[in-house]
Amino acid sequence: MISKTSIDQVYETARLEEVIGDFVQLKKAGSNFKGLSPFSDERTPSFMVSPVKQIWKDFSTGKGGNVVAFLMEHEHFTYPEAIKYLAKKYNIEIEETEQTNEQKEAQNKRESLYLVSEYANTYFQNILHNTDKGKAIGLSYFKERGFTEQTIKKFDLGYALDDWSAFTDQAIKQGYQLEFLEETGLTIVKENKQFDRFKGRVMFPIQSMSGRVLGFGGRILTNDKKAAKYLNSPESEIYHKSKVLYGIYHAKQSIAKEDNCYLVEGYTDVIQFYQTGIKNVVSSSGTALTSDQIRLINRLTKNITVLFDGDAAGMRASLRGIDLILEQGMNVKVCTFPEGEDPDSFAKSNSLTELTEYLEANAKDFIQFKASVLYESSKNDPIKKAETIRDIVTSISKIPDRIKTEVYIQECARIMDISEEVLFSTLAQLNKKESDQAVAKSQPTQKAFNVIKHEQPVRKVDVQYELERKIIEILLLYGDRKEEFEDSILKEKENGELGLEKVVQEARVFEKIYLDLQEDEMEFLNPQFKAIYFKIIETLNQDPQFKIQNLINTIDPVLAQEITSILMEDERYTLADWKRNNIFPKEKTDTVSQLVSETILTLRCFLIDQKVAYFQQQTLQNKTEVNKEILEEVKDYSGLKMLLSRKLNRAL
Missing domain, CATH: 3.90.580.10 (Zinc finger, CHC2-type domain)
Structure with a gap:
């Protein structure tokens, strides 16, 4: 705890x-x-x-x-x-009691998978740095790749002994269950036998954006042709290959700061770039680039530079990922390296200045890159050239921004020496085809002349819910403010009729609301609002320096979620940036007292309507005799509503 x-x-x-x-x-x-x-x-x-x-x-x-x-x-x-x-x-030391074995066993399944992965990460690092075999085999391999001791520790690199069950045996000995070792893929279980998945491999832990270990990549160091060179953890409840990028934990701040992300293929590419000094780099971990991985980058920057090997296979791989990036509305550049070089080897043999200058000079816009790659193989063949142009226009059609689309069409026309009109016509055809396919998928097949009437359900507004929510909002935003309230007191005139007399008094907002609700014996119907209301009133009575975040941090999570929704409702409209369009809405703080009074009066009017409706129902149910007392009640309530409506400036 x-x-x-x-x-x-x-x-x-x-x-x-x-x-x-x-x-x-x-x-x-x-x-x-x-x-x-x-x-x-x-x-x-x-x-x-x-x-x-x-x-x-x-x-x-x-x-x-x-x-x-x-x-x-x-x-x-x-x-x-x-x-x-x-x-x-934030470098805060926390006090906690040691967990017992029973508490460890009580951890849920997902948490157990994380614990096993963290243990494995520590174990592989310990083997690498503190055992003879780890130093002689694993550590020497990393140093041959040019990685420094600092870099090796930064990326938590490790080594798995070339032993059938060294890791599994030690993990079980430490109290970790075989069930979770198998589910994370660290241990393979077959016919009552268990053995290590990554035996004899150097280990690359794959971390989430917050640094949690999700899985591993392992590289074999022997020339065993039957074994895969690289082996990844299988899919599990915590590890989904398509949603993870290797290096994102170390790169996230640099990506946001530089407003650009370098995307490479392998683990060592990321590490070598980072060590050289370029830290805004991630890898798709040897898997095909996915939309989820691109969206992960999109949260941090709109710019991606894809780095691939100088061979033909690397170029083709880069082309496959471009359209996915463009679909996300991102800006993409592509940079290839000289024949025989990859990001790892090139970064290793060049200084930070040389690497930076090369990337700046050779990173091409996607259309220039695609045209240069495809054009070389089709320039002497008209049919192939036409296919190349269509291929480029297909990529352009993925871009959601119309201005960018037009600029790229113009650029394509210039590079490929073809008229813009033809390209725009082709683009329109592609967009229409895609639109027709989308419509066809979304609509079920119908018989000819079969007219279907779609009834739109009418959403009924729950007036009391909205008013109760508004009261909570006022309390959260302005509960501790002092305001002057103009009240109207019912007084009997000389002729015997009831009238409203204006009185101005100063009070804190929460006191005004509490007293008004108490006076009319009004209660909240929504249980969540009721709980929040009493918590706010209690807090404001006890703590004059009330802070909203303190309430959210101590209240039930369900109520905290409701409070957040109420408090941030107004922020939705700041997304539209009204002031940029010369629209300056009046601030709520200018009219807090009016807002409080109108909300309470409106709630009163609503409750009066409900009371009158109840009396009407009672009268209808008892048709034989009309209760004079009920008629008097209805008359009094109707008169009160007339007065309240006059105060609200509403016509009845």
């Missing part, structure tokens, strides 16, 4: 915008930050971070919360893990 003192210190120190900035590229938007949702595929920012309130909201999925909630949602941390991650980031 982590002590409360440590948890409080973590919350006080951690800055939400800094933590989320490690995972998402954030841009200033007034007093807030905005960025692309890390939980959905989108091209327009709908993810908001409020440094003042220390909360975030993703409008595309509805998720939101504080800094710990983000780590639990994004990295699938448990609560203690999220606290430990923040403590490590």
